[in-house]
Amino acid sequence: MKNTPPHLPIPGSRWRGLTFRLFAWVIFPIIILLFVATFGSFALHQQEMRAMVGILDERAVRTAASAISEHLNSRAASIYGLSLRASDGSPADHILESSTALKTDFDAGLAFFSPGGELLAKSHWVLPALPPILEESLGRASTEPSFTSFQNSITGEHIIFITAAESPDAPIVVGALNLSTAVSSTLNESLGAEEQITINLIDRDGRVLFGAKKISPTLIDAALRGESGSTYIQSEDGEHVIAYSPISHLDWVLILEEPWAAVASPTLTTTLITPLALAPVLLLALVALWFGARQIVQPLQNLETRARTLAWGDFYTIQESVGGIEEIAKLQNTLIYLAEKVSDAQSGLRSYIGAITIGQEDERRRLARDLHDETLQSLIALNQRVQLAQINNKDDVVAERLAEIENLTGETIRDLRRVTHALRPLYLDDLGLVAALDMLAREMQESAAISVSFQCLGSERRLAPETELAFYRMAQEGLSNVIRHAGAEHASVSIAFSPDTISLSISDNGIGFIVPESPAEFAPKGHFGLLGLYERAELISAKLDLRSKLHQGTELTVTLSNSKA
Amino acid sequence: MEPALPPIRILLADDHAVVRAGIRQFLEQADDLRVIAEADDGDTAKDLIAEHLPDVAVLDIQMPKATGIEVTRWIRKEHHAVGVLILTAFDETPYIMAVLQAGANGYVLKTASPSEIIQAVRNVHAGNSAIDAAILKKMIAEMGAHEESQPIEKLTRREMDVLTLVGKGFTNKAIGVQLGISDRTVQGHLAHIFDKLHAASRTEAVMRAVSLGWLPPDLV
Numbered sequence: 001m002k003n004t005p006p007h008l009p010i011p012g013s014r015w016r017g018l019t020f021r022l023f024a025w026v027i028f029p030i031i032i033l034l035f036v037a038t039f040g041s042f043a044l045h046q047q048e049m050r051a052m053v054g055i056l057d058e059r060a061v062r063t064a065a066s067a068i069s070e071h072l073n074s075r076a077a078s079i080y081g082l083s084l085r086a087s088d089g090s091p092a093d094h095i096l097e098s099s100t101a102l103k104t105d106f107d108a109g110l111a112f113f114s115p116g117g118e119l120l121a122k123s124h125w126v127l128p129a130l131p132p133i134l135e136e137s138l139g140r141a142s143t144e145p146s147f148t149s150f151q152n153s154i155t156g157e158h159i160i161f162i163t164a165a166e167s168p169d170a171p172i173v174v175g176a177l178n179l180s181t182a183v184s185s186t187l188n189e190s191l192g193a194e195e196q197i198t199i200n201l202i203d204r205d206g207r208v209l210f211g212a213k214k215i216s217p218t219l220i221d222a223a224l225r226g227e228s229g230s231t232y233i234q235s236e237d238g239e240h241v242i243a244y245s246p247i248s249h250l251d252w253v254l255i256l257e258e259p260w261a262a263v264a265s266p267t268l269t270t271t272l273i274t275p276l277a278l279a280p281v282l283l284l285a286l287v288a289l290w291f292g293a294r295q296i297v298q299p300l301q302n303l304e305t306r307a308r309t310l311a312w313g314d315f316y317t318i319q320e321s322v323g324g325i326e327e328i329a330k331l332q333n334t335l336i337y338l339a340e341k342v343s344d345a346q347s348g349l350r351s352y353i354g355a356i357t358i359g360q361e362d363e364r365r366r367l368a369r370d371l372h373d374e375t376l377q378s379l380i381a382l383n384q385r386v387q388l389a390q391i392n393n394k395d396d397v398v399a400e401r402l403a404e405i406e407n408l409t410g411e412t413i414r415d416l417r418r419v420t421h422a423l424r425p426l427y428l429d430d431l432g433l434v435a436a437l438d439m440l441a442r443e444m445q446e447s448a449a450i451s452v453s454f455q456c457l458g459s460e461r462r463l464a465p466e467t468e469l470a471f472y473r474m475a476q477e478g479l480s481n482v483i484r485h486a487g488a489e490h491a492s493v494s495i496a497f498s499p500d501t502i503s504l505s506i507s508d509n510g511i512g513f514i515v516p517e518s519p520a521e522f523a524p525k526g527h528f529g530l531l532g533l534y535e536r537a538e539l540i541s542a543k544l545d546l547r548s549k550l551h552q553g554t555e556l557t558v559t560l561s562n563s564k565a
Numbered sequence: 566m567e568p569a570l571p572p573i574r575i576l577l578a579d580d581h582a583v584v585r586a587g588i589r590q591f592l593e594q595a596d597d598l599r600v601i602a603e604a605d606d607g608d609t610a611k612d613l614i615a616e617h618l619p620d621v622a623v624l625d626i627q628m629p630k631a632t633g634i635e636v637t638r639w640i641r642k643e644h645h646a647v648g649v650l651i652l653t654a655f656d657e658t659p660y661i662m663a664v665l666q667a668g669a670n671g672y673v674l675k676t677a678s679p680s681e682i683i684q685a686v687r688n689v690h691a692g693n694s695a696i697d698a699a700i701l702k703k704m705i706a707e708m709g710a711h712e713e714s715q716p717i718e719k720l721t722r723r724e725m726d727v728l729t730l731v732g733k734g735f736t737n738k739a740i741g742v743q744l745g746i747s748d749r750t751v752q753g754h755l756a757h758i759f760d761k762l763h764a765a766s767r768t769e770a771v772m773r774a775v776s777l778g779w780l781p782p783d784l785v
Contacts, residue, residue, distance in 0.1 A: 372627070372654065373581075373627065376654050377581040377583070377584050377654065378583070380581075380584050380587075380654055380675045380676060381581070381583040381584045381587055383675075383676055384584065384587030384588070384590070384591065384675075385587065387591070387678060387679055388587070388590055388591070388679070391594065391679065410676060413676055417654075417656065421657070425657070426627075426655075427655075427657055427659040427660055427663075430626070430627070430632065430634075430660070430663075431634075431659050431660070431663050435659035435662065435663060436659065438659065439657065439658055439659045442658065
């Protein structure tokens with residue numbers, strides 16, 4: 001009869017809802033997978049790209065290095081040719097005159113020296129004086145042409161000297177050429193003109209021969225050991241690709257550098273923001289989730305709450321619409337239909353039980369009345385006769401027989417009173433509920449080892465006999481429950497007559513128990529006494545309230561509104 | 566009782582004819598008692614009481630038309646001088662309480678011996694209470710059981726006087742006249758007595774006082 005069914009949590013139900021499951025098992029994994037796939041492939045792609053660019057750049061720098069070395073070798077071959085001619089005894093002037101074609105190759109001039117270092121002849125020689133480094137290399141001149149570099153302190157240009165002599169006593173041939181012209185023409189041929197690419201040419205001592213960039217010494221060391229390779233370095237204007245390669249026969253290193261941004265085309269950069277394409281997917285998923293929650297989960301939850309009220313005999317709440325998709329509406333209709341069927345069956349059963357109960361009580365009352373009014377009175381009359389006979393009797397033997405009969409009659413009367421009382425206390429009808437409850441409390445106290453107090457609040461109103469009987473029986477059942485199960489020391493019965501209601505309450509200070517969620521659970525849990533109380537209350541349309549906590553006693557209240565009394 | 570005194574005039578009301586005849590035979594064992602009228606229902610009893618104004622009305626509780634309790638109430642209202650002895654088959658406390666509250670002077674079971682019944686009529690006629698010995702024992706036992714948990718406060722001298730007179734079956738007015746106070750003051754004393762004894766009625770208060778030994782048992 002409790003109209004508000006308690007909310008009972010199903011273990012773990014929080015994590016079992018459709019919304020959560022959809023999110024946990026579908027949407028969240030999809031999002032994670034998409035992110036992993038996107039960023040993973042993007043990272044792999046970039047890694048491959050970088051490796052490829054490194055290899056390409058290294059190849060390019062190696063090509064350039066071999067082109068430079070070839071270029072210089074061909075110049076060296078020319079010098080060697082001249083030295084051969086000089087060793088044959090041809091005068092240096094003649095040789096120079098006949099070799100005008102070489103002027104373009106050796107743009108800084110050609111010269112012949114005697115083995116002693118004396119200048120024999122020269123052509124378009126640009127340097128004002130002989131640099132000391134040349135004098136040094138003259139001493140080392142041999143058939144194998146040697147390369148010497150020199151920086152013009154005035155122009156800052158690098159000049160390369162190629163020296164060769166056929167024999168130690170043959171004249172030494174020196175060809176001078178501008179490094180920048182030689183190298184840049186070669187590089188333009190092999191690398192093409194790329195704006196972003198910086199090229200550095202460095203000698204063994206780390207001096208920059210061509211280009212202007214400062215380069216890490218470790219790179220130079222690696223390149224000087226004859227290795228070529230590529231690497232990435234981070235500088236203030238972003239990441240740069242560096243490729244390096246030694247130039248064979250010369251202790252020089254060619255270094256190529258270009259910013260990564262220039263290599264990574266804009267398309268590649270845009271792939272960085274590709275994951276943003278996931279945003280709409282995510283949005284769609286959330287919309288689906290919201291729809292699910294709004295149209296399915298919430299209505300189902302509402303329906304569940306309403307269905308739960310059914311157990312408490314509330315057949316009306318289920319009829320309020322819960323909204324949601326059509327399938328839920330159909331489910332609700334089915335539930336409503338079932339509720340109606342249950343309600344019909346229940347009311348049928350209830351009126352049947354009611355009829356049986358009333359019939360039984362009527363029968364008991366009639367029997368009690370008959371026994372009291374007829375049988376008991378006859379026994380009393382019999383008793384009177386025996387007592388009168390005793391008064392007039394003088395015979396001892398007869399007196400003994402009469403005393404025996406009197407005792408038997410007295411015993412029978414007492415037994416009969418007990419039977420009558422057990423059938424139905426007649427004072428309930430004769431004197432009313434308050435007197436009967438008072439007596440009940442006294443009797444219960446006498447028969448059980450607990451104290452039972454009774455209290456009446458307000459002034460008594462007589463109720464319909466079946467209502468008074470129902471209250472009496474409920475108090476009886478309630479008290480016997482207390483005595484049998486509560487393990488209480490004290491119980492109290494109170495009845496309160498207020499202008500609007502009549503309420504009966506039975507409380508104890510016993511062990512208490514866990515109140516079942518719905519009356520339907522009374523029977524399966526063995527609370528037959530409670531079921532009986534509930535049914536009695538239902539019969540007179542009273543409200544039954546049961547409150548109990550473990551070790552804190554139990555209070556049972558039956559409330560009947562005056563309109564129903 | 567001196568034989569010179571006029572006999573006690575009795576009205577006997579019981580719906581069970583055989584039992585009624587038995588009671589009459591019992592009562593007539595005593596010379597000083599005379600059954601002057603018999604009734605087999607409550608209304609007839611009232612009519613006969615109004616007509617004969619007997620000294621004592623011996624009434625059954627369960628009777629057609631009007632119960633013994635109703636007749637008792639009516640007597641207390643209309644013919645206060647008539648003593649009421651309830652003679653019944655019920656031995657249950659609620660009946661006894663109800664009857665005494667209605668203003669009966671005595672309560673005897675039909676299973677009592679002729680001499681007990683005769684003595685009860687005489688007691689009632691003398692203005693004393695007459696309660697069946699078996700019932701008195703039972704009631705005092707029941708009262709006593711309630712006392713463990715509740716401390717009882719002592720009564721004042723005046724309250725004891727009032728309670729003693731209550732025990733004799735006097736009304737508030739009669740008690741007031743005897744003690745020389747107004748019936749309102751009596752009512753005030755009674756309220757205090759009820760409070761102190763945790764009693765709900767006059768009879769219960771008397772019973773309690775007896776069970777506590779404050780009043781002699783023969784009073785009731």
